[in-house]
Amino acid sequence: MSEQSVEEGNGRSSSWLRRIWNTTSVPVGAVLLAALIGAAILAISGANPLDAYAALIKGSFGDSAAVGRTLEKATPLIFSGLAVAFAFKAGLFNIGAQGQLLVGAIVAAYVGFSIEGLPAIIHAPLALIAGAAAGAIYGAFPGALKTYTGANEVITTIMLNYVAINLTDYLADGPWKDTTPGNVVARTPKIFDSAAIPFVGDIPIGFFIALLMAVITWWLLYKTTIGFEIRTVGLNPHAAKYAGIKVAFTVILTMTLSGLLAGMGGSIETQGIVGRYQPGFNANLGFDGITVALLGKTHPFGVIPAALLIGAMKAGSSQMQFSADVAKEITDVIMAFILFFVAADMIIRWILRTRAAEGEKITLSTGWGK
Amino acid sequence: METTTSIPIWKRIWDRLGILGAIIILVLIGIVVSFIQNQQVTTAVLSSTIRQSTPLVLGALCGLIGERTGIINIGIEGQMLMAAFIGYLANVYIGQLGVFSVGMTLFLAALIGIATGALLGLLLAFMSVTLKMDQIIGGTVINILAIGITGYFYQVGLTTQGKLQPIALGRLADIPLVGPVLFDNPPITYITLILVVVVHYMLFYTRWGLRSRAVGEYPSAADTVGINVYLMRYVNTTIAGGFAGLAGVFLTLEAVGSFERLMTNGRGFVALAVMIFGKWTPFGAWGAALLFGFATAMQTQFQFMGNLTIPHQFIGMLPYLLTIVVLAGFVGRSRPPAAEGIPYEKE
Structure with a gap:
């Protein structure tokens, strides 16, 4: 105790530095x-560890293209990390970010390739919102199941991941398949340019949307009544109920918003990076969200550096494999x-x-x- | 005595078994009817059910032994993957020595795989008991570590001398339907069936079981009566890891015979679901795993029959949808051990 007060007496700048440290x-x-x-x-x-690490760093931060790659890899991870972290705040473990992301990705692709002639200012946001909405619905489902039947969200979200994989495989190989002559693989047609989320130089605009969503998530969690209720339910659902918080509603809302974040991550992956939906292209982005959320200590602002770190390692690993074997x-x-x-x-x-x-x-x- | 005899026997059986008993009877009738209609398919589907459920039961047993003692284990997937890998490598390299017979090689490889799982269980105990680390993070660390290590050290083109073969249990194996399904299996499948009973007995009828559950429900009370909470959690999580190890070894030494990257393919997570589904009891987990295994077997069977109008992806969803429906419709709320996930602080 006394030591601490001495430190505080040393002046603001030193305690500030100490806090950062x-x-x-x-x-x-x-x-x-x-x-x-x-x-x-x-x-x-x-x-040779030095060669390997040199290649890893070169591949993730070596030039502006490498930095762009890092941001590109980090973007979906910010979304899935936010999704998992957000659910954690209400005491819910959303292992289903993967499924919600896949559903979002394919719905964004559908809106992107099926509607022609819209101006980009309408088309791109429309596809983004459609994907986010699909993810939200897909997330709301386990929330509702938990509330009304008591089915544990850990089980239902795991199961729904597999359902999403099968569903998107079916759509990409069936009704929404790319019918361009010569195409044999399961994938949707390419989205129209008007639905694409472009790059600024090497930086994907999706990255800025991800940052914005992190701020919104933080604001919602820490500056609004709903956020307070979500966190209270997470800390102690019984106390929350006693205090008059609608726990059932809060659980469904949390899962819906968590799914929305994951779905939006899928949209941005489709519109900004892949340009279509193709099975296997989004593998593990949702699961990596669990790691990102944990690494970021489940705080919306912690998620960003965590996603950047993992994104950088993903971006650099190909270079490392190539040049350092x-x-x-x-x-x-x-x-x-x-x-x-x-x-x-x-x-x-x-x-x-x-x-x-x-x-x-x-x-x-x-x-x-x- | 008067009152007991006045209750009709069917009512007593119903009270005892309830809806579960009714479901079991319906399932048995269903099996008999389908067997009369098509022997071959019924036998194939049920055998496949047992095979599919084996790693899930083992994974679920791993999960529930840990959670009954208060340690959440979401690293089952990683434990299985790593054990599958190390067990496979052991099979390859012990086989290359040429000292042991094929059977002995497989036995040693299986032991090494089980030890690998147990070692990761020990790591989980170290993280959650000694370091008091968040247990979900601890499990995630194990999962990523296993993916990384098995992927990094993966080699192509390794060969083994074989995998575990079915052992027919004499006359029993000749019984129609029951024989080929239950009494003509490879060793790990038998061991799994035995382990379900053993773990049930240990958990609910022995001093160890009572102590384990006490530690999982109310550690401070357990502590006051002289139970070493830390030791109990260490020992149980390590033993449980061995079960996950056996599940991993089942994949590489009994079911598939070789190792592929990420070959556990989410089975560890499904096992987690099976454990919760079975309400943290061995028999419950076994039933849930059989249900899941059955749906998977049906899916394979449908695909095998071909010329179906339903796209195969919808059949692929079957096990997962069925689990959700059953969970939401029949099982409902389940209560985990009270103290799980919370590091114990001695006062």
């Missing part, structure tokens, strides 16, 4: 330690250790002798939707 030391330390472990694994398996799965190993060290922050705090910032400890798992 306190919040950034753990993630930075975690990345460094994880990179060291990754290097050890690379060295043991006969690769290192299998790109090593980035998964590094990612696992980053997550480990961020969550087990006591290890790094012990090494660096820093103290935890107020209320920084994260707890999500108080059981399956109690």
Whole structure:
């Protein structure tokens, strides 16, 4: 106690710096330690860690095209990360971001290729909103099931992921299949240019939409009554009910908005990157959202650097595979250790002798939707 | 005594078994009817049901042993994947030594795979008990780690000397329908059926089981009567990891015979669903896994029959939709162990 008051007496600038140090030391330390472990694994398996990391960094930040690639990879992860983090705030574990994202992606594609002649200013937002709405409906479903039948959202969202995979496969290989002569693969036609979300130079505009959504999510969670109710339900549904919060409504709303975020991520992937829906192109974006949300400590602003970090590793891993001949799965190993060290922050705090910032400890798992 | 005899016997059976008993009877009647109509298909579907359900039951047992003690395990997928991989590599390299017979090689490989799962269980216990890390993060770490390590060290073109073969249990295997389905299986399938009973007995009829459940429901009370909460959680999560390991080994040493990247294909997550579906009981999980396995088997059967007017993707949805329908319609709310997910702080 006394030590703390002395520090505060040192003036504002030093306590400000200390606060930054306190919040950034753990993630930075975690990345460094994880990179060291990754290097050890690379060295043991006969690769040169320095070459591998040099290629990884070059591929993700080396030039403006590489930075663009990093942002491109990070964009859907921001959305799926926000989706999972948002549901966590209400104590819900949305493993179904993957399915919601797929449904959003294919519906955005449908609006993109089926409507011709609209001006871009209407068409692109229309496709984006359609995809987001599809994701929202797909997310609302497990929320409603939980509320009205008690079916656990962990199970139903897992199951709905597989349903979404089958459904989108069917659409892309059936009624919505690309009928261009010569096409044999399952995919939708290319969307019209008017529905595309363009790039500014190397930077996808979708990235800015993602940032905007992070701000909106933060605002909704921390500056509105609904956000307060969502967080209260997450902390203690019984107390929330006692306080007059409509828990059932809040659960459905949270899952709907979570699905909306994931669906929007799918839309942006279709409209900004792929240009159509093709099965397999969006694999794991939703699951990676779980990692992003956890790495970002389930805070909307934590999700952004987490998505950038994972996006950078994804962007650079091809370069690493190509020029250093290192299998790109090593980035998964590094990612696992980053997550480990961020969550087990006591290890790094012990090494660096820093103290935890107020209320920084994260707890999500108080059981399956109690 | 007077009152007991006055209740008709059918009512007593109904009270005892309830709706579950009715469903079981209906299912049995359904099986008999379909067997009379088409022997071959019925046998094939039911055998496939057992095969499909085996890794799910094992994964669910892993999950429920951990959760009964208060540790959420969403890393079952990773434990299975890693065990499948290491077990496979062990089969390959022990086989190359040429010292052991094929059977012995497979046995050793299976043990190594189980140990791999257990080791990851130990890691989960270390993260959640000692480091008091969030347990969902702990499980996610295991999942990503397993994807990374198995992917990074994956090699193509490895060969083995074989996989685990079915063992027919003498005369029992000759019984129509029941024989080929239940008594002509490879070893891990038998072991799984035994394990369901063993875990049920251990959990509900032994001192260990009572202590485990106490730790999962009310750790501070368990602590005051002298149960070592930390040790209990460590031991159980490690043992549970062995079950997931066995599930992984089932894939590479019994079902498929080789390793592919990401070959668990979400089975660990489905196992999690099966565990919740079965309300954290071994028999419940077994039933849920059989239901899921049956739907998967039907799906394969439909595809096999061909010339269907329904697109195959809709049949592919069947197991998942069925699970949702049954869960929403019949099972409803389930209550997890009270203390799960919360790191225990000794006072």
